[in-house]
Each structure stands twice: as C-alpha cells, then as structure tokens.
Amino acid sequence: MSDLTTLSISKLQAGFRQGDFTPVDAVRALEEKITKVDPAIGAYLSRDVQSALAAAEKADISLPLGGVPIGIKDAINVVGEPCTCASKILAGFRSPYDATVIAKLRAAGAIPFGRLNMDEFAMGSSTENSAYQKTRNPWDTSRIPGGSSGGSAASVAACEAFATLGSDTGGSIRQPASLCGVVGLKPSYGRVSRYGLVAFASSLDQIGPIGRSTRDCAAILNAISGKDPHDSTSLDVPSEDFTANLGRDLKGVKLGIPAEYFVDGMDQRVREKVESAIKLCEQLGAELIPVSLPHTQYAVGVYYIIATAEASANLARFDGVRYGHRAKNPRDLLDHYMRTREEGFGSEVKRRIILGTYVLSSGYYDAYYLRAQKVRTLIRQDFAKAFEKVDAIICPTSPDLAFKIGERVDDPLRMYLADIFTIATNLAGICGISVPCGLVEEEGKKLPVGLQFLGKAMDETRLLGIADAFERTGSQQVLTALPNTL
Amino acid sequence: MSSPNLDVRDVARLARIELTDEEVATFQSQLGKVLEYVEQLKSLDVSAVEPTAHANPIFNVFREDMAKPGLDRQAALANAPHSANNLVVVTKVIE
Numbered sequence: 200m201s202d203l204t205t206l207s208i209s210k211l212q213a214g215f216r217q218g219d220f221t222p223v224d225a226v227r228a229l230e231e232k233i234t235k236v237d238p239a240i241g242a243y244l245s246r247d248v249q250s251a252l253a254a255a256e257k258a259d260i261s262l263p264l265g266g267v268p269i270g271i272k273d274a275i276n277v278v279g280e281p282c283t284c285a286s287k288i289l290a291g292f293r294s295p296y297d298a299t300v301i302a303k304l305r306a307a308g309a310i311p312f313g314r315l316n317m318d319e320f321a322m323g324s325s326t327e328n329s330a331y332q333k334t335r336n337p338w339d340t341s342r343i344p345g346g347s348s349g350g351s352a353a354s355v356a357a358c359e360a361f362a363t364l365g366s367d368t369g370g371s372i373r374q375p376a377s378l379c380g381v382v383g384l385k386p387s388y389g390r391v392s393r394y395g396l397v398a399f400a401s402s403l404d405q406i407g408p409i410g411r412s413t414r415d416c417a418a419i420l421n422a423i424s425g426k427d428p429h430d431s432t433s434l435d436v437p438s439e440d441f442t443a444n445l446g447r448d449l450k451g452v453k454l455g456i457p458a459e460y461f462v463d464g465m466d467q468r469v470r471e472k473v474e475s476a477i478k479l480c481e482q483l484g485a486e487l488i489p490v491s492l493p494h495t496q497y498a499v500g501v502y503y504i505i506a507t508a509e510a511s512a513n514l515a516r517f518d519g520v521r522y523g524h525r526a527k528n529p530r531d532l533l534d535h536y537m538r539t540r541e542e543g544f545g546s547e548v549k550r551r552i553i554l555g556t557y558v559l560s561s562g563y564y565d566a567y568y569l570r571a572q573k574v575r576t577l578i579r580q581d582f583a584k585a586f587e588k589v590d591a592i593i594c595p596t597s598p599d600l601a602f603k604i605g606e607r608v609d610d611p612l613r614m615y616l617a618d619i620f621t622i623a624t625n626l627a628g629i630c631g632i633s634v635p636c637g638l639v640e641e642e643g644k645k646l647p648v649g650l651q652f653l654g655k656a657m658d659e660t661r662l663l664g665i666a667d668a669f670e671r672t673g674s675q676q677v678l679t680a681l682p683n684t685l
Numbered sequence: 686m687s688s689p690n691l692d693v694r695d696v697a698r699l700a701r702i703e704l705t706d707e708e709v710a711t712f713q714s715q716l717g718k719v720l721e722y723v724e725q726l727k728s729l730d731v732s733a734v735e736p737t738a739h740a741n742p743i744f745n746v747f748r749e750d751m752a753k754p755g756l757d758r759q760a761a762l763a764n765a766p767h768s769a770n771n772l773v774v775v776t777k778v779i780e
Contacts, residue, residue: 295760388740402739431746432739500723511700518701520775522764535776537703546711549702554716556700557691570726572736577729579737612718628740656740 203228204358205681208267208415211361215260222255222266225361226312229268233313233359241334242344242354244273245281246313254310262308264422269304270313270363272351274321275406276395277301277311284397285329286319288517288524288543298395299430300364300406300423307422315350315363319545320514321371321399323347324617327608328547335604336379337682339644342601345375351409352379356681362410362419366396368403369502370596370621373633376409377596377649380635380677382670383409384416384663385621387656388628389434391420392427400509401432403502403625411678413634413667417441420659436657444664450484452665454652455589459495460620465598472637472648473595479673480593490585490592494577498623499615501578504558504571505626511555517543550611575626582627586655591665595620596633596649600641620651630654632666635677647677691716 203211203225214220230248237243251268258266271277274284276294278301283289301311318328326334326349334349336342337357344353348365352375355363365372367385376383384407391406398404408419421442426435456477461470481487519525519539526542529535544552558567585592598619607614624631636650650669654662670678693713697704704712758771767774 292764295756295763389743428748432741432743434741434743494729497726497729500726503719504723504726515701519766521761521773523766525766529776532776532778533701536701537698540701541703544702546708549697549704549708550712550716552700552702553693553696553712554719557696557716560696560699563690566727567723569736570731571723572738573731573734574726574729575737576734577731579740611715612722615719626737626740 204232206361207412208264208361208410208418211267212260212265215266222258222260222310223252225266226251226255226268226310229312229359236357236359239335239340240337240353240357240359241332242315242350242357242359244283244285244314244316244331244350247280251310251312258310259308264304264418265308266310267308268310268312268361269419270315270351270354270360271301271311272348272363272365273314273317274366274397275300275364281314282397284320285317285331286543286545286548287330290524292522296395299392299427301395303423303425309422313360315348315354317350318347319548320397320510321347321366321368322510322547322551324370324374324614325607326350327604328545330545333604336601338380338646339601341603342646343378343604345378345597345601347371348409349375352376352381352383355379355381355409355411358681362408362415364406365409366404366406367625368400368506369625370618372407372409373621373631373649373651374597374618377633378601378647380647380681381409381411382413382416382632382634382666383407384420384632385624385630386420386424386659387630389432390424390630390657390659392425392430392433394427394429398513400506401513402509403506411681413632413663413670414442414445416632417445417663434657439660441660441663444660445667447664447668448484449480449665449668452485452591453488453589454480454485455488455490455585455592457490457492457495457585457592457594459492460594462598465595466600468639469595469598469600469648472639473650476636476650476669476673477593480669483668483672488589490589492581492585492623494574494581495623497574498578498626499619501571501574501626502618502622503554503615504567505575507551507555508559508568509555511552511559514548514552519543547611578623579627582629582655591662592653594651594653596651600639600646600648624653629656630659630662632662634666634670635674638677638680645680691720
C-alpha cells in the first residue's frame, strides 16, 4: 500500500469507498507516521491510538467525514482525553464532555485523534509558549511553526494528520497555516459553536479547520458549523453547503487590495510572492480593485487591550478549586490563589492577565478598554465599506517567513506585531482563509508564504470558492512539495 | 519609557498572581513598551463613535426554564485537586 498519509480527505474517502483501504488502515498509517516524524516535529502532546482504532473499526464511511481521523488542538474538549491548553495549570485534566464541534465531527463520522500542541491558552504566535514542548516547522526544524495552533498546522504539513481543528483569536489558525504551507480557515464569528473550546477572548475566538486543501476545510466546516443552544453567540442562520462554489474560476470576481497591508518592514520576499499571486488572480480573470482600510495600523493595539481584558476575566476560573493545579499547603485562601496561579501559568499568560486586569481597572477603563472598543467600531466600518465594492480582500497572511526558535521570545511587542495582518479579521468578526502561494529559499531550506483572502461575515461559501480557484493553480508548488518524508 | 501608572506588583495582586521580583522587573519593562505602543489609539477622535463589545449584536438570548441533565457527581469531581465525601475540599475561608 502506498503512503496514505499524504492524501487529502476527499481522496482518502474515495479510497474507503472503493475498498482500497479502510479507516483502520488510515489510523494505523497515521500512527506509523507520527512515530516516525513527531520526535522531530513535536506536534502531538498525546494521543489515544486504541480508542481511535476502535472508532475506525465502527466507522460508517457513508457519512460526510466517515472514517476520517482529525487532529484536535489541545484547547478543545474531547470526552475522556487530556485537555491542557499546553498549560501546567491543567496538567492531568481530563475532559468530562465533548465540545460541540467534537460531537458534530463524530456525528459526521470523523474520528478525533490526538491532542495538538499550542501556545499556552492560545497566547502566542510561535507555539514557543507551550509549557510542555517545542513544535518545529516541518520545512526547517530550526524554525517555529507559527501559532498559536502550531501543532495543528505542523502536523498537517508533516503529513502526520490529514486535517485538524485549531482556534483563531487573532490569527492563530491562518498564521501557522501560512508558515507551514497549508490551508487554514477562520470562520465568521458565530458560525461555529465555541462550547467546549477553552475560552481565551470570547468576543474574538472561533474554531476552524486546517487542511491540505480548501476543499478539505470546506468539508470540515460543513460538519462543525451551526447554531448551538450551548453557545448563545452562535448564529441561527440557514445551513449551507460550503463546497457549493468549489471548482469555479475567478472570472468576474472582484478582489480588493488594501494598501495598508503592504507595509514597510514586511519581508520583501513575502511581498513579492503575494504580489505575484495577485497578478495570477488577475490572469485567472479576477478584477483587482484598490480598497482602503485606514484604521489597520490601530488593530494590534486594539487587540492587545480587548483580548487581554477578556482573557483576564476568562482565566479567573483557574483558581485551583474545582480542577487543575493547586498550590501545596496554602497559608490562607489568598495565598492559595496567588501561588496556584504563579505556579500554574507561564510568563506570557501572566503578562496578558496583568495587562488585561490593568486596562479594566478603575480609572483606566475609559482610557484603554472603552477607547479600544470604539476603535474596534472604526475597524469594522472600514471592512463594511470595502465589502460594498469587492467580493473578497486579498493580502498577505503574515509579514514574515517562519522565524528561528528563540529569536523573539524576549520581545513580546515584536511577537505581537507578527499578527498585524490577521488581527483585524477577528475584531470585525469576518471570515478569512490562508492558502499557500509560494516558497522562498532561506539558508538552503524552502519556506512557504501564505496568501490571505478575507470575506464579509457569513460569506464563507463565496470565500472558499475564491480560495479554491486560486489554490488549484497558485498553491500547487507548495502543496505538492510538503515535507512528508522527514 | 515604562508607563508611570502601571505598578505590576499591585495589578498582579488584583489578578491573584504572586510574582517573583525578577518577573515584576521584566513585566514592568515589557508591558511598559506595550502600553507605550497602544498610546497611538489616543491620536484618534472617537468622541462620536459607539463602542463594539461584540462582533454580532446579540442581546438577551432566552431559553425555556427546563432542567436538563448535566454532569453527574463523579464526572464533576473527577478533576478536583482534593475531594472527599462527594464534595470539593477547599482551603479554609473562615477562621
């Protein structure tokens, strides 16, 4: 049997249906691959092969994702499995229930398999903030895979997962997808239930798929989206087939180019690859239209006020009482809280809780939090105006190539600026996707560049159609060169 | 320039995190830079702008007031750091 692990989900399913191989073969092939490559990549925190094999035995391959193993970011609860958010404060925690996306994946026939590494509580852009292990970029293992869903992207790139779920609060699906040369989709806010996703910033968080094609991401979105009574912010909208626009071309599609997303200081090679990709879209029939998103420069500032404020409230639940780490022999309750959280949280998490507590504190609320919410309105209005003229916005996903492990750990502000092109999407609640658009040679290694398409809220079907039309021509150089033979 | 108003040790106490002296010094300087960066938001006139708290304007989501099955006691206690007699044991609150 040839190596199953390089197949797309659609080809894997075709193989199941033709009887070429079974879901059990798929799980076994993944396990073999993980055993071989993961010591070098470090994408998986844990996995339960026996239960995955048991689910594969029983898989109904007639279902939409029947028998397809899907890797899960360690922030999403799967009943009976560890869920640590790569934090020491949740060491040993086992989920008492399935997140809604997991229940929906199971209903669609998929097999949740493996817990994927991340920045602690999804706070980071490099996966270096995991309390457990480093994850390395499969294209160059001296480099970061991006973050926070670094394990989810690296595992797909290294062909040790067919597809995965990540979560995106300010770029945490799209940026690692870009740096690892795979496809990552952040759905519109409210499209996918957040029930069972450990909350970081509740007004920004969304769960989404990472895969080796737009089609695979669309198939997973079909399974996981929809109104959920357990998440009051999930939207009650008619269900759609997100694969409906796949296979079309770009003729007559209006693509907006925001001048503000081509900034001084971005890697010139990234810029050139993205500009060639935009030219390719024009050759494929798209109409290019300049648009302006004048408040883009404020997005990172707004984000680090709003996201940290929400995080400081959300992470108050980690108090060492009902679950998680508890400090030994506390003098009193205050000592219990303070030492539990000092011992359990890593530096970046502490930094953000402190910043969030500060911007919400009496006397500073208006100056920071309220002002940031107002600038958030201006950012939303920028997008609303742009989408009056265009079907989607086209821009880079990340201003940089994957950087070296350790290069930015001491400079949080510089790390925060890595999210400059992805953050505004979450503030506005719109959808976005990163697809590969080229490779740049650096120190003898090839590093992928990501192209980002942004669509208006709840316009995923159109967005996926556009990304797929680009991908079938513009991403193949990267997707066919995935480093699957580590 | 570190923000003159941010006292990391004081805010950490509000957030119930004990910090080492080294952490206080590092965070003071790093967060000072972040606060300096977000100062740029002050250059915008937002006096006539409504705040956005949430991407979708959803208010007052109601459901029927009906009891539904939840976690059973064993599952709810399974992750507790210390439990006894089907209860979570907590640090003493009242002297």
